[in-house]
Amino acid sequence: MKTSVFLDHNATTPFHPELHGHVTEWLKVWGNASSIYGSGRSAKRLLRESRNGLSKALGVSPLELILNSGGSESNNLAIKGWWYSQSRDPLKSKIITSNVEHPSVAEALGWLEKNEGAEVVRIPVCRESKWDYKGYLAALDQSVGFVSIMMAQNETGFLFPIEDIVKEAHKVGAVVHSDCVQALGKIPFDLKSINLDMASFSSHKVYALKGAGALYVKKGTEINSLITGGGQERQRRAGTENLLSLASFNWAVEKRLGEEPFSSVIRDNFENNIRKSIDGLRVTGESEKRLPNTSHLMIDGIDGESLLMALDLKGFEVSTGAACSSGRPEPSQILLNMGYSKKEAQSSLRLSFGRCTTQEHIDSFSKTLIELVERLRGLSQ
Ligand SMILES: Cc1ncc(COP(=O)(O)O)c(C=O)c1O
Structure with a gap:
């Protein structure tokens, strides 16, 4: 496997x-x-x-x-x-x-x-x-x-x-x-x-x-x-x-x-890097205090579920929202409660890094994400 x-x-x-x-x-x-x-x-x-x-x-x-x-x-x-x-x-x-x-x-x-x-x-x-x-x-x-x-x-x-x-x-x-x-x-x-x-x-x-x-x-x-x-x-x-x-x-x-928690510096660098290559990318609540391992993105013109499936095929496991609601086609209730539209909520991707996540993982993920967003946007034109 x-x-x-x-x-x-x-x-x-x-x-x-x-x-x-x-x-x-x-x-x-x-x-x-x-x-x-x-x-x-x-x-x-x-x-x-x-x-x-x-x-x-x-x-x-x-x-x-x-x-x-x-x-x-x-x-x-x-x-x-x-x-x-x-x-x-x-x-x-x-x-x-x-x-x-x-x-x-x-x-x-x-x-x-x-x-x-x-x-x-x-x-x-x-x-x-x-x-x-x-x-x-x-x-x-x-x-x-x-x-x-x-x-x-x-x-x-x-x-x-x-x-x-x-x-x-x-x-x-x-x-x-x-x-x-x-x-x-x-x-x-x-x-x-x-x-x-x-x-x-x-x-x-x-x-x-x-x-x-x-x-x-x-x-x-x-x-x-x-x-x-x-x-x-x-x-x-x-x-x-x-x-x-x-x-x-x-x-x-x-x-x-007893272990060092995941560093927010690595997360922030990741967000800054992908933003340079993906237009219309927003990081939810980036100016507020956040968990250092969590990056919640919304990408204009992208369907989060399609992106998730394409990423899975490339070997990356991510989420569009809470795990308990995946499998249901509805967008995240949390995002709707926060005032985001259905379309915005459906364009979201949640990444949560962990103790074994390496810089290499993040770099290869970023590269794949940029390619897939370009491809999916191309398909929908
Ligand atoms: C914030 C929060 N509370 C509660 C739970 C539920 O925990 P458990 O899966 O152990 O029932 C979760 C699980 O996703 C969670 O993220």
Whole structure:
């Protein structure tokens, strides 16, 4: 099989090459961590080590992590878990979010709005990733009980000013959750100094196995369990733990946080170079703070899906938007929410570089992109 150059690390990441040997060791630990005999105790030990390692890497207490299946579950648990908690003040039923959240946040909030009468206010990120921070401040009043705003946007890479968001929300007594799935390992942050109440993480964005996640819940923040059953995760998430993925998650987070994140200088050089050869190319939100590994492009007169397929044939794996919506012909909902037209949204391409992306990959990709854009434009004339 021909090896491809993978440039879609915001969708998922390849396994860290050193993980293979560790997985063989972890496979020997097959017991149920709730059993009290030997194989169960070994499983419990590995689970404890994974929890302790993850919490140390994130700078929080092991008791503040609810280990689970990934980012989507963490987001649902944070949002619905807060809504259904016994201690929630029913007078604080207004929730503030943005218009560019991952579907696991957007749909969980939409569900509360439709079925539970929550008032959900979506503060817009507009064209060029301009976020209406003034609108956010204006929406904060005493009826706001919850704020859920992501740290880093998965398609455009836009970074929200999360520290300010938290500070202002706490002034009105709101609980603040942030989807940090795309931020982990790409930008440095300190959960304790940001003072978030809840934060979501996922294993498969940091070179670990799929199917593990963690929700950080600050001590004193109350949430209700969504999955009831056994008493795992201190009654906050029932179900036998996915030990293998959780162990890999811990290992990868420790490894990842010790590595240099992808440099924005390489990304900026790439954007400047291709711009010289492709007319009508725009970089979304280029003057805003962005994830250093992410480049979101719109290319006039080009259909992103056709370009993606042509690039795939040449051995480059990229995306036109969120992975969960590819396969559907509709343009990215996020871009439409930001005010881009259907045509503009359909002309987009997202590149997300990773730890194994080399300058050689970027150079050969740039050359191919320039050739293909010329060819596709020629065909449509
Ligand atoms: C910002 C963001 N949040 C949540 C998720 C969902 O994470 P998972 O795939 O672990 O459920 C993703 C995955 O693409 C994401 O990019």
